[in-house]
Amino acid sequence: MKPELDDLAGSAGEWLRGTGPESDVVISSRVRLARNLDGYPFLTQAAPKQRAEVEALARERIEGNKLGKGMNVLYLALKDLNPIERLFLVERHLISREHAAGDADRGVAVGKREALSIMVNEEDHLRIQVLRSGLQLQEAWDEISKIDDALDRSLTYAFSPQFGYLTACPTNVGTGMRISVMLHLPAVVMTKTLDKILHSLQRINFTVRGLYGEGTQATGDFYQISNQVSLGKSEEELVQEMQGVVPEIAKYEKTWREKLLKEKRTWLEDKVWRAVGTLKNARTISSDETLELLSLLRLGVNLGVVDGVDQRVLNELFVSTQPGHLQKHEHKILEAADRDAVRAAYIRKRLGA
Amino acid sequence: MHLTEIEHQNVRKEIHLCDECAKTKGINFKVPLAEILSGVIEVTGRGLKDLAELKCPKCGITYAEFRQRTRLGCPHDYVVFRGGLLPLLEKIHGATQHRGKAPATFASAARARETKEHALETLEKELDRLVKAEEYEKAAEVRDRIRQLKEPAE
Numbered sequence: 001m002k003p004e005l006d007d008l009a010g011s012a013g014e015w016l017r018g019t020g021p022e023s024d025v026v027i028s029s030r031v032r033l034a035r036n037l038d039g040y041p042f043l044t045q046a047a048p049k050q051r052a053e054v055e056a057l058a059r060e061r062i063e064g065n066k067l068g069k070g071m072n073v074l075y076l077a078l079k080d081l082n083p084i085e086r087l088f089l090v091e092r093h094l095i096s097r098e099h100a101a102g103d104a105d106r107g108v109a110v111g112k113r114e115a116l117s118i119m120v121n122e123e124d125h126l127r128i129q130v131l132r133s134g135l136q137l138q139e140a141w142d143e144i145s146k147i148d149d150a151l152d153r154s155l156t157y158a159f160s161p162q163f164g165y166l167t168a169c170p171t172n173v174g175t176g177m178r179i180s181v182m183l184h185l186p187a188v189v190m191t192k193t194l195d196k197i198l199h200s201l202q203r204i205n206f207t208v209r210g211l212y213g214e215g216t217q218a219t220g221d222f223y224q225i226s227n228q229v230s231l232g233k234s235e236e237e238l239v240q241e242m243q244g245v246v247p248e249i250a251k252y253e254k255t256w257r258e259k260l261l262k263e264k265r266t267w268l269e270d271k272v273w274r275a276v277g278t279l280k281n282a283r284t285i286s287s288d289e290t291l292e293l294l295s296l297l298r299l300g301v302n303l304g305v306v307d308g309v310d311q312r313v314l315n316e317l318f319v320s321t322q323p324g325h326l327q328k329h330e331h332k333i334l335e336a337a338d339r340d341a342v343r344a345a346y347i348r349k350r351l352g353a
Numbered sequence: 354m355h356l357t358e359i360e361h362q363n364v365r366k367e368i369h370l371c372d373e374c375a376k377t378k379g380i381n382f383k384v385p386l387a388e389i390l391s392g393v394i395e396v397t398g399r400g401l402k403d404l405a406e407l408k409c410p411k412c413g414i415t416y417a418e419f420r421q422r423t424r425l426g427c428p429h430d431y432v433v434f435r436g437g438l439l440p441l442l443e444k445i446h447g448a449t450q451h452r453g454k455a456p457a458t459f460a461s462a463a464r465a466r467e468t469k470e471h472a473l474e475t476l477e478k479e480l481d482r483l484v485k486a487e488e489y490e491k492a493a494e495v496r497d498r499i500r501q502l503k504e505p506a507e
Protein backbone atom coordinates (compact mmCIF):
# COMPACT_ATOMS: atom_id res chain seq x y z
CA MET A 1 0.00 0.00 0.00
CA LYS A 2 1.23 3.48 -0.82
CA PRO A 3 1.83 5.28 2.48
CA GLU A 4 0.78 8.59 0.92
CA LEU A 5 -2.70 7.18 0.45
CA ASP A 6 -3.02 6.54 4.17
CA ASP A 7 -2.75 10.27 4.76
CA LEU A 8 -5.71 10.75 2.45
CA ALA A 9 -7.64 7.95 4.12
CA GLY A 10 -7.04 9.53 7.52
CA SER A 11 -8.97 12.68 6.71
CA ALA A 12 -12.05 13.51 4.70
CA GLY A 13 -11.99 15.68 1.61
CA GLU A 14 -12.95 19.31 1.64
CA TRP A 15 -16.16 18.66 -0.29
CA LEU A 16 -17.45 16.27 2.40
CA ARG A 17 -17.54 18.94 5.05
CA GLY A 18 -21.29 19.25 4.69
CA THR A 19 -21.14 23.03 4.82
CA GLY A 20 -21.62 25.84 2.34
CA PRO A 21 -24.73 27.38 0.79
CA GLU A 22 -27.69 25.01 0.25
CA SER A 23 -25.77 22.16 1.88
CA ASP A 24 -28.97 20.45 3.03
CA VAL A 25 -29.64 19.63 -0.62
CA VAL A 26 -26.39 20.37 -2.45
CA ILE A 27 -23.62 17.95 -1.52
CA SER A 28 -20.88 19.37 -3.69
CA SER A 29 -19.94 21.66 -6.55
CA ARG A 30 -17.35 20.64 -9.06
CA VAL A 31 -15.74 22.53 -11.92
CA ARG A 32 -13.60 20.66 -14.42
CA LEU A 33 -11.39 22.01 -17.21
CA ALA A 34 -10.12 19.84 -20.06
CA ARG A 35 -6.72 20.88 -21.41
CA ASN A 36 -4.31 19.39 -23.95
CA LEU A 37 -0.69 20.14 -24.70
CA ASP A 38 0.16 21.66 -28.04
CA GLY A 39 2.42 19.53 -30.23
CA TYR A 40 1.19 16.16 -28.95
CA PRO A 41 -1.57 13.96 -30.34
CA PHE A 42 -4.57 13.24 -28.15
CA LEU A 43 -4.31 9.99 -26.23
CA THR A 44 -6.11 7.72 -28.70
CA GLN A 45 -3.47 8.51 -31.33
CA ALA A 46 -0.46 8.95 -29.07
CA ALA A 47 2.38 6.43 -29.25
CA PRO A 48 3.51 4.95 -25.89
CA LYS A 49 6.58 7.17 -25.98
CA GLN A 50 4.49 10.29 -26.51
CA ARG A 51 2.14 9.36 -23.68
CA ALA A 52 5.12 8.89 -21.36
CA GLU A 53 6.51 12.27 -22.46
CA VAL A 54 3.19 14.00 -21.79
CA GLU A 55 3.00 12.47 -18.33
CA ALA A 56 6.60 13.34 -17.45
CA LEU A 57 6.20 16.90 -18.70
CA ALA A 58 2.86 17.47 -17.01
CA ARG A 59 4.07 15.95 -13.77
CA GLU A 60 7.20 18.08 -13.69
CA ARG A 61 5.27 21.27 -14.37
CA ILE A 62 2.51 20.48 -11.90
CA GLU A 63 4.92 19.53 -9.12
CA GLY A 64 7.44 22.25 -9.88
CA ASN A 65 4.85 24.92 -10.40
CA LYS A 66 3.60 27.27 -7.77
CA LEU A 67 -0.08 26.64 -8.31
CA GLY A 68 -0.90 29.13 -5.61
CA LYS A 69 -0.76 29.52 -1.88
CA GLY A 70 -1.15 26.22 -0.06
CA MET A 71 -1.42 24.41 -3.36
CA ASN A 72 1.19 21.74 -2.84
CA VAL A 73 0.21 18.58 -4.61
CA LEU A 74 0.76 14.89 -4.14
CA TYR A 75 1.41 13.17 -7.46
CA LEU A 76 0.36 9.54 -7.84
CA ALA A 77 1.39 7.52 -10.89
CA LEU A 78 -1.43 5.06 -11.52
CA LYS A 79 0.90 2.23 -12.50
CA ASP A 80 2.17 2.27 -8.89
CA LEU A 81 -1.32 1.72 -7.50
CA ASN A 82 -3.15 -1.57 -7.06
CA PRO A 83 -6.85 -1.99 -7.98
CA ILE A 84 -8.06 -1.27 -4.43
CA GLU A 85 -6.08 1.94 -4.26
CA ARG A 86 -7.43 3.03 -7.62
CA LEU A 87 -10.98 2.26 -6.51
CA PHE A 88 -10.32 4.25 -3.36
CA LEU A 89 -9.44 7.30 -5.49
CA VAL A 90 -12.56 6.83 -7.62
CA GLU A 91 -14.77 6.73 -4.53
CA ARG A 92 -13.20 9.97 -3.31
CA HIS A 93 -14.02 11.58 -6.69
CA LEU A 94 -10.35 12.23 -7.35
CA ILE A 95 -10.21 10.17 -10.53
CA SER A 96 -12.80 8.81 -12.96
CA ARG A 97 -13.65 5.14 -13.34
CA GLU A 98 -12.20 5.27 -16.87
CA HIS A 99 -8.94 6.67 -15.54
CA ALA A 100 -8.74 3.94 -12.89
CA ALA A 101 -9.33 1.22 -15.49
CA GLY A 102 -6.89 2.66 -18.02
CA ASP A 103 -3.41 1.37 -18.73
CA ALA A 104 -0.01 2.91 -19.42
CA ASP A 105 1.27 6.25 -18.23
CA ARG A 106 -1.42 7.95 -16.26
CA GLY A 107 -1.48 9.83 -13.04
CA VAL A 108 -3.26 12.19 -10.74
CA ALA A 109 -2.08 15.17 -8.74
CA VAL A 110 -4.07 15.68 -5.58
CA GLY A 111 -4.16 19.05 -3.85
CA LYS A 112 -4.42 19.77 -0.17
CA ARG A 113 -7.66 18.64 1.44
CA GLU A 114 -8.55 17.02 -1.90
CA ALA A 115 -10.18 20.22 -3.13
CA LEU A 116 -8.07 19.97 -6.28
CA SER A 117 -7.17 17.08 -8.54
CA ILE A 118 -5.45 17.02 -11.89
CA MET A 119 -5.79 13.82 -13.89
CA VAL A 120 -2.95 13.34 -16.35
CA ASN A 121 -3.59 11.32 -19.53
CA GLU A 122 -7.25 10.64 -18.98
CA GLU A 123 -9.27 11.35 -22.13
CA ASP A 124 -7.42 14.66 -22.40
CA HIS A 125 -3.83 15.32 -21.37
CA LEU A 126 -5.04 17.28 -18.36
CA ARG A 127 -8.33 17.20 -16.54
CA ILE A 128 -8.23 19.78 -13.78
CA GLN A 129 -11.01 19.70 -11.21
CA VAL A 130 -11.88 21.72 -8.15
CA LEU A 131 -14.39 20.38 -5.65
CA ARG A 132 -16.25 22.43 -3.07
CA SER A 133 -18.76 21.57 -0.42
CA GLY A 134 -22.30 22.89 -0.96
CA LEU A 135 -23.18 25.31 -3.74
CA GLN A 136 -19.97 27.27 -4.36
CA LEU A 137 -19.66 27.56 -8.11
CA GLN A 138 -18.17 31.03 -8.34
CA GLU A 139 -15.55 30.15 -5.72
CA ALA A 140 -14.71 26.91 -7.52
CA TRP A 141 -14.42 28.73 -10.85
CA ASP A 142 -12.20 31.50 -9.43
CA GLU A 143 -9.91 28.92 -7.91
CA ILE A 144 -9.64 26.64 -10.91
CA SER A 145 -9.05 29.57 -13.25
CA LYS A 146 -6.04 30.64 -11.17
CA ILE A 147 -4.63 27.11 -11.24
CA ASP A 148 -5.22 27.01 -14.99
CA ASP A 149 -3.36 30.33 -15.37
CA ALA A 150 -0.45 29.00 -13.33
CA LEU A 151 -0.19 25.90 -15.55
CA ASP A 152 -0.57 28.03 -18.66
CA ARG A 153 2.62 29.87 -17.71
CA SER A 154 4.73 26.72 -18.00
CA LEU A 155 2.84 24.57 -20.52
CA THR A 156 1.61 25.39 -24.00
CA TYR A 157 -2.05 24.51 -24.35
CA ALA A 158 -3.62 23.44 -27.64
CA PHE A 159 -5.91 26.36 -28.41
CA SER A 160 -7.58 27.98 -31.39
CA PRO A 161 -9.18 31.43 -31.39
CA GLN A 162 -12.26 29.97 -33.05
CA PHE A 163 -12.72 26.68 -31.19
CA GLY A 164 -11.10 27.56 -27.88
CA TYR A 165 -9.28 24.88 -25.89
CA LEU A 166 -9.00 21.88 -28.20
CA THR A 167 -10.15 18.57 -26.75
CA ALA A 168 -10.19 14.93 -27.84
CA CYS A 169 -13.98 14.91 -27.85
CA PRO A 170 -15.84 17.75 -29.59
CA THR A 171 -18.40 17.77 -26.76
CA ASN A 172 -15.79 19.37 -24.47
CA VAL A 173 -14.22 21.89 -26.83
CA GLY A 174 -14.32 25.66 -26.23
CA THR A 175 -14.06 26.38 -22.54
CA GLY A 176 -13.32 22.71 -21.82
CA MET A 177 -15.48 23.33 -18.81
CA ARG A 178 -17.96 21.00 -17.17
CA ILE A 179 -19.76 22.12 -14.04
CA SER A 180 -21.32 19.34 -11.97
CA VAL A 181 -23.45 19.79 -8.91
CA MET A 182 -24.34 16.80 -6.76
CA LEU A 183 -27.78 16.94 -5.21
CA HIS A 184 -29.58 14.96 -2.55
CA LEU A 185 -33.25 14.74 -3.59
CA PRO A 186 -34.97 12.19 -1.34
CA ALA A 187 -38.32 14.02 -1.06
CA VAL A 188 -38.53 14.56 -4.80
CA VAL A 189 -37.86 10.85 -5.32
CA MET A 190 -40.38 9.79 -2.66
CA THR A 191 -43.10 11.93 -4.14
CA LYS A 192 -42.26 10.81 -7.67
CA THR A 193 -41.84 14.32 -8.94
CA LEU A 194 -38.35 13.79 -10.33
CA ASP A 195 -39.50 13.57 -13.94
CA LYS A 196 -40.66 17.18 -13.89
CA ILE A 197 -37.19 18.31 -12.94
CA LEU A 198 -35.53 16.04 -15.47
CA HIS A 199 -37.62 17.30 -18.35
CA SER A 200 -37.20 20.95 -17.55
CA LEU A 201 -33.45 20.48 -17.20
CA GLN A 202 -33.14 18.70 -20.52
CA ARG A 203 -34.94 21.52 -22.24
CA ILE A 204 -32.21 23.91 -21.16
CA ASN A 205 -29.34 21.58 -22.09
CA PHE A 206 -28.36 20.24 -18.72
CA THR A 207 -27.70 16.55 -18.22
CA VAL A 208 -28.76 14.62 -15.16
CA ARG A 209 -27.15 11.43 -14.01
CA GLY A 210 -27.93 9.21 -11.07
CA LEU A 211 -25.17 8.36 -8.64
CA TYR A 212 -24.26 4.74 -9.04
CA GLY A 213 -23.86 2.33 -6.21
CA GLU A 214 -21.86 -0.82 -6.50
CA GLY A 215 -23.99 -2.03 -9.40
CA THR A 216 -24.75 -0.22 -12.61
CA GLN A 217 -28.13 1.11 -11.56
CA ALA A 218 -28.66 4.51 -10.10
CA THR A 219 -29.19 3.89 -6.42
CA GLY A 220 -31.43 6.14 -4.50
CA ASP A 221 -31.55 9.80 -4.12
CA PHE A 222 -28.36 11.34 -5.43
CA TYR A 223 -28.25 13.12 -8.76
CA GLN A 224 -25.61 15.02 -10.60
CA ILE A 225 -26.49 17.93 -12.86
CA SER A 226 -24.00 19.10 -15.48
CA ASN A 227 -23.88 21.59 -18.32
CA GLN A 228 -23.84 20.06 -21.77
CA VAL A 229 -22.64 23.07 -23.73
CA SER A 230 -19.00 24.09 -23.49
CA LEU A 231 -18.55 26.18 -26.65
CA GLY A 232 -20.02 29.60 -27.42
CA LYS A 233 -20.57 30.69 -23.85
CA SER A 234 -18.01 32.17 -21.50
CA GLU A 235 -17.08 30.39 -18.29
CA GLU A 236 -18.86 33.10 -16.29
CA GLU A 237 -22.03 32.59 -18.29
CA LEU A 238 -21.90 28.84 -17.69
CA VAL A 239 -21.44 29.44 -13.95
CA GLN A 240 -24.34 31.91 -13.93
CA GLU A 241 -26.64 29.49 -15.73
CA MET A 242 -25.97 26.69 -13.27
CA GLN A 243 -26.17 29.13 -10.38
CA GLY A 244 -29.61 30.09 -11.64
CA VAL A 245 -30.89 26.53 -11.87
CA VAL A 246 -29.66 24.79 -8.71
CA PRO A 247 -31.38 26.95 -6.06
CA GLU A 248 -34.67 26.38 -7.89
CA ILE A 249 -34.27 22.61 -7.63
CA ALA A 250 -33.17 22.93 -4.00
CA LYS A 251 -36.28 25.00 -3.29
CA TYR A 252 -38.44 22.37 -4.96
CA GLU A 253 -36.88 19.59 -2.90
CA LYS A 254 -37.27 21.60 0.31
CA THR A 255 -40.93 22.34 -0.44
CA TRP A 256 -41.61 18.62 -0.75
CA ARG A 257 -39.65 17.89 2.42
CA GLU A 258 -41.78 20.37 4.38
CA LYS A 259 -44.92 18.98 2.86
CA LEU A 260 -43.95 15.44 3.83
CA LEU A 261 -43.17 16.59 7.33
CA LYS A 262 -46.49 18.39 7.63
CA GLU A 263 -48.78 15.86 6.02
CA LYS A 264 -47.02 12.52 6.54
CA ARG A 265 -44.97 13.08 9.64
CA THR A 266 -45.51 9.69 11.29
CA TRP A 267 -44.88 7.85 8.05
CA LEU A 268 -41.68 9.82 7.48
CA GLU A 269 -40.45 9.50 11.07
CA ASP A 270 -41.05 5.77 10.94
CA LYS A 271 -38.99 5.45 7.77
CA VAL A 272 -36.15 7.51 9.19
CA TRP A 273 -36.05 5.75 12.57
CA ARG A 274 -36.22 2.33 10.95
CA ALA A 275 -33.21 3.37 8.91
CA VAL A 276 -31.42 4.42 12.09
CA GLY A 277 -32.35 1.11 13.70
CA THR A 278 -30.95 -0.92 10.84
CA LEU A 279 -27.78 1.15 10.51
CA LYS A 280 -27.05 0.91 14.22
CA ASN A 281 -27.83 -2.78 14.53
CA ALA A 282 -27.21 -4.58 11.26
CA ARG A 283 -24.54 -7.28 11.27
CA THR A 284 -24.29 -7.37 7.51
CA ILE A 285 -25.32 -4.72 5.02
CA SER A 286 -24.83 -4.21 1.27
CA SER A 287 -23.54 -0.95 -0.14
CA ASP A 288 -26.83 -0.30 -1.96
CA GLU A 289 -28.85 -0.71 1.24
CA THR A 290 -26.34 1.49 3.05
CA LEU A 291 -26.77 4.26 0.49
CA GLU A 292 -30.53 4.05 0.75
CA LEU A 293 -30.59 4.12 4.56
CA LEU A 294 -27.95 6.83 4.88
CA SER A 295 -30.02 8.91 2.49
CA LEU A 296 -33.04 8.56 4.80
CA LEU A 297 -30.92 9.37 7.83
CA ARG A 298 -29.54 12.46 6.12
CA LEU A 299 -33.07 13.58 5.35
CA GLY A 300 -34.05 12.97 8.96
CA VAL A 301 -31.10 15.01 10.25
CA ASN A 302 -31.85 17.89 7.87
CA LEU A 303 -35.50 17.95 8.95
CA GLY A 304 -34.66 17.75 12.63
CA VAL A 305 -36.39 14.39 12.98
CA VAL A 306 -33.14 12.90 14.26
CA ASP A 307 -30.50 14.83 16.14
CA GLY A 308 -27.06 14.09 17.51
CA VAL A 309 -25.66 12.94 14.16
CA ASP A 310 -22.96 15.15 12.66
CA GLN A 311 -23.64 16.04 9.02
CA ARG A 312 -19.95 15.60 8.32
CA VAL A 313 -19.85 12.08 9.78
CA LEU A 314 -22.85 11.25 7.63
CA ASN A 315 -21.31 12.65 4.46
CA GLU A 316 -18.12 10.73 5.20
CA LEU A 317 -20.04 7.50 5.65
CA PHE A 318 -21.37 7.74 2.10
CA VAL A 319 -17.77 7.49 0.91
CA SER A 320 -16.07 5.40 3.57
CA THR A 321 -18.59 2.52 3.33
CA GLN A 322 -17.83 1.94 -0.33
CA PRO A 323 -15.88 -1.18 -1.31
CA GLY A 324 -12.55 0.49 -2.07
CA HIS A 325 -12.51 2.34 1.23
CA LEU A 326 -13.48 -0.70 3.27
CA GLN A 327 -10.79 -2.83 1.68
CA LYS A 328 -8.22 -0.09 2.04
CA HIS A 329 -9.21 0.28 5.69
CA GLU A 330 -8.84 -3.47 6.26
CA HIS A 331 -5.65 -3.63 4.17
CA LYS A 332 -6.88 -6.65 2.24
CA ILE A 333 -9.10 -7.82 -0.56
CA LEU A 334 -12.55 -8.75 0.73
CA GLU A 335 -15.28 -10.78 -0.95
CA ALA A 336 -18.68 -9.10 -1.15
CA ALA A 337 -20.10 -11.07 1.81
CA ASP A 338 -17.12 -10.21 4.01
CA ARG A 339 -17.35 -6.59 2.94
CA ASP A 340 -20.99 -6.48 4.03
CA ALA A 341 -20.04 -7.64 7.53
CA VAL A 342 -17.10 -5.24 7.78
CA ARG A 343 -19.32 -2.43 6.51
CA ALA A 344 -22.00 -3.11 9.13
CA ALA A 345 -19.40 -3.09 11.91
CA TYR A 346 -17.84 0.11 10.62
CA ILE A 347 -21.19 1.91 10.46
CA ARG A 348 -22.10 0.81 13.99
CA LYS A 349 -18.80 2.18 15.24
CA ARG A 350 -19.11 5.51 13.41
CA LEU A 351 -22.68 6.05 14.55
CA GLY A 352 -21.66 5.27 18.12
CA ALA A 353 -23.99 2.31 18.42
CA MET B 354 -48.93 13.90 -3.47
CA HIS B 355 -48.56 10.38 -4.72
CA LEU B 356 -47.52 8.84 -1.48
CA THR B 357 -50.19 6.13 -1.32
CA GLU B 358 -48.32 4.29 -3.98
CA ILE B 359 -45.22 4.19 -1.89
CA GLU B 360 -47.02 3.17 1.28
CA HIS B 361 -48.42 0.07 -0.37
CA GLN B 362 -45.10 -0.77 -1.80
CA ASN B 363 -42.34 -1.92 0.41
CA VAL B 364 -39.72 -1.79 -2.24
CA ARG B 365 -39.02 1.62 -3.61
CA LYS B 366 -39.33 1.90 -7.34
CA GLU B 367 -35.91 2.01 -8.89
CA ILE B 368 -35.04 4.90 -11.00
CA HIS B 369 -32.81 4.24 -13.93
CA LEU B 370 -30.77 7.00 -15.32
CA CYS B 371 -28.34 5.05 -17.41
CA ASP B 372 -28.41 5.69 -21.13
CA GLU B 373 -29.79 2.27 -22.03
CA CYS B 374 -32.71 2.49 -19.63
CA ALA B 375 -33.37 6.07 -20.58
CA LYS B 376 -33.77 4.95 -24.16
CA THR B 377 -36.23 2.19 -23.36
CA LYS B 378 -38.21 4.57 -21.19
CA GLY B 379 -38.23 7.05 -24.01
CA ILE B 380 -36.38 9.72 -22.14
CA ASN B 381 -33.59 11.25 -24.08
CA PHE B 382 -30.96 12.19 -21.55
CA LYS B 383 -28.06 12.90 -23.75
CA VAL B 384 -27.96 12.20 -27.43
CA PRO B 385 -24.96 9.93 -27.97
CA LEU B 386 -22.33 11.56 -30.08
CA ALA B 387 -22.38 8.76 -32.65
CA GLU B 388 -26.05 9.48 -33.31
CA ILE B 389 -25.47 13.17 -33.78
CA LEU B 390 -22.59 12.38 -36.08
CA SER B 391 -24.57 10.05 -38.29
CA GLY B 392 -27.25 12.72 -38.50
CA VAL B 393 -24.72 15.26 -39.66
CA ILE B 394 -23.23 12.85 -42.13
CA GLU B 395 -26.64 12.21 -43.66
CA VAL B 396 -27.29 15.91 -43.96
CA THR B 397 -23.91 16.39 -45.58
CA GLY B 398 -25.02 13.74 -48.09
CA ARG B 399 -23.08 14.18 -51.29
CA GLY B 400 -19.83 15.23 -49.64
CA LEU B 401 -19.93 12.18 -47.41
CA LYS B 402 -17.32 10.16 -49.23
CA ASP B 403 -14.84 13.02 -49.54
CA LEU B 404 -15.31 13.90 -45.91
CA ALA B 405 -14.88 10.32 -44.69
CA GLU B 406 -11.61 10.01 -46.57
CA LEU B 407 -10.08 13.17 -45.17
CA LYS B 408 -6.93 12.29 -43.28
CA CYS B 409 -4.95 14.34 -40.78
CA PRO B 410 -1.30 14.54 -41.94
CA LYS B 411 -0.11 14.98 -38.36
CA CYS B 412 -1.72 12.09 -36.48
CA GLY B 413 -2.98 9.94 -39.36
CA ILE B 414 -6.62 9.66 -38.29
CA THR B 415 -9.31 9.78 -40.99
CA TYR B 416 -12.67 11.46 -40.61
CA ALA B 417 -14.33 8.05 -40.86
CA GLU B 418 -12.23 6.80 -37.94
CA PHE B 419 -13.15 9.85 -35.91
CA ARG B 420 -16.80 9.20 -36.67
CA GLN B 421 -16.46 5.63 -35.48
CA ARG B 422 -14.56 6.39 -32.27
CA THR B 423 -16.04 9.84 -31.63
CA ARG B 424 -12.62 10.97 -30.45
CA LEU B 425 -10.24 13.14 -32.44
CA GLY B 426 -6.58 12.25 -32.91
CA CYS B 427 -4.81 15.57 -32.43
CA PRO B 428 -5.40 19.33 -32.15
CA HIS B 429 -4.72 19.75 -35.89
CA ASP B 430 -7.87 17.71 -36.66
CA TYR B 431 -9.90 20.81 -35.88
CA VAL B 432 -8.27 22.38 -38.96
CA VAL B 433 -8.36 19.32 -41.24
CA PHE B 434 -11.93 18.21 -40.41
CA ARG B 435 -13.26 21.72 -40.04
CA GLY B 436 -15.94 21.18 -42.70
CA GLY B 437 -17.36 18.19 -40.88
CA LEU B 438 -16.88 19.62 -37.40
CA LEU B 439 -18.67 22.93 -37.91
CA PRO B 440 -22.16 21.44 -38.35
CA LEU B 441 -21.41 18.94 -35.59
CA LEU B 442 -20.40 21.66 -33.12
CA GLU B 443 -23.45 23.67 -34.10
CA LYS B 444 -25.56 20.66 -33.25
CA ILE B 445 -23.86 19.89 -29.91
CA HIS B 446 -23.25 23.41 -28.62
CA GLY B 447 -25.47 25.61 -30.76
CA ALA B 448 -22.35 27.61 -31.54
CA THR B 449 -19.08 27.45 -33.47
CA GLN B 450 -17.18 30.36 -31.91
CA HIS B 451 -15.38 30.22 -28.56
CA ARG B 452 -16.24 33.04 -26.18
CA GLY B 453 -14.39 32.16 -22.98
CA LYS B 454 -10.90 32.66 -21.64
CA ALA B 455 -7.73 32.14 -23.67
CA PRO B 456 -4.13 31.22 -22.85
CA ALA B 457 -2.06 34.27 -21.91
CA THR B 458 -0.12 34.26 -25.19
CA PHE B 459 -3.32 34.36 -27.23
CA ALA B 460 -4.95 36.87 -24.94
CA SER B 461 -2.03 39.30 -25.12
CA ALA B 462 -1.67 38.80 -28.88
CA ALA B 463 -5.36 39.57 -29.26
CA ARG B 464 -5.00 42.66 -27.08
CA ALA B 465 -1.97 43.83 -29.05
CA ARG B 466 -3.86 43.31 -32.30
CA GLU B 467 -6.75 45.33 -31.00
CA THR B 468 -4.52 48.17 -29.82
CA LYS B 469 -2.72 48.25 -33.14
CA GLU B 470 -5.92 48.24 -35.13
CA HIS B 471 -7.27 51.02 -32.99
CA ALA B 472 -4.11 53.06 -33.47
CA LEU B 473 -4.19 52.54 -37.23
CA GLU B 474 -7.79 53.62 -37.40
CA THR B 475 -7.06 56.82 -35.51
CA LEU B 476 -3.99 57.59 -37.62
CA GLU B 477 -5.81 57.01 -40.89
CA LYS B 478 -8.55 59.39 -39.86
CA GLU B 479 -5.88 61.93 -38.90
CA LEU B 480 -4.17 61.47 -42.27
CA ASP B 481 -7.45 62.03 -44.05
CA ARG B 482 -8.06 65.21 -42.11
CA LEU B 483 -4.53 66.54 -42.76
CA VAL B 484 -4.73 65.84 -46.48
CA LYS B 485 -8.04 67.65 -46.69
CA ALA B 486 -6.57 70.54 -44.73
CA GLU B 487 -3.63 70.47 -47.17
CA GLU B 488 -1.13 70.16 -44.31
CA TYR B 489 1.08 67.92 -46.41
CA GLU B 490 4.17 68.03 -44.22
CA LYS B 491 2.32 66.70 -41.17
CA ALA B 492 0.41 64.27 -43.36
CA ALA B 493 3.69 62.75 -44.55
CA GLU B 494 4.76 62.16 -40.93
CA VAL B 495 1.50 60.42 -40.13
CA ARG B 496 1.79 58.31 -43.27
CA ASP B 497 5.24 57.13 -42.17
CA ARG B 498 3.89 56.13 -38.78
CA ILE B 499 1.11 54.15 -40.43
CA ARG B 500 3.69 52.41 -42.60
CA GLN B 501 5.75 51.52 -39.53
CA LEU B 502 2.74 50.05 -37.76
CA LYS B 503 1.75 48.02 -40.79
CA GLU B 504 5.16 46.38 -41.05
CA PRO B 505 5.03 42.83 -39.70
CA ALA B 506 6.38 42.55 -36.16
CA GLU B 507 9.70 40.81 -35.57
Ligand SMILES: [Zn+2]
Nearest residue numbers: 217369371374
Ligand atom coordinates in the same frame (compact mmCIF):
# COMPACT_ATOMS: atom_id res chain seq x y z
ZN1 LIG C 1 -30.57 1.11 -15.43
Ligand SMILES: [Zn+2]
Nearest residue numbers: 409412427430
Ligand atom coordinates in the same frame (compact mmCIF):
# COMPACT_ATOMS: atom_id res chain seq x y z
ZN1 LIG D 1 -4.60 14.81 -36.31
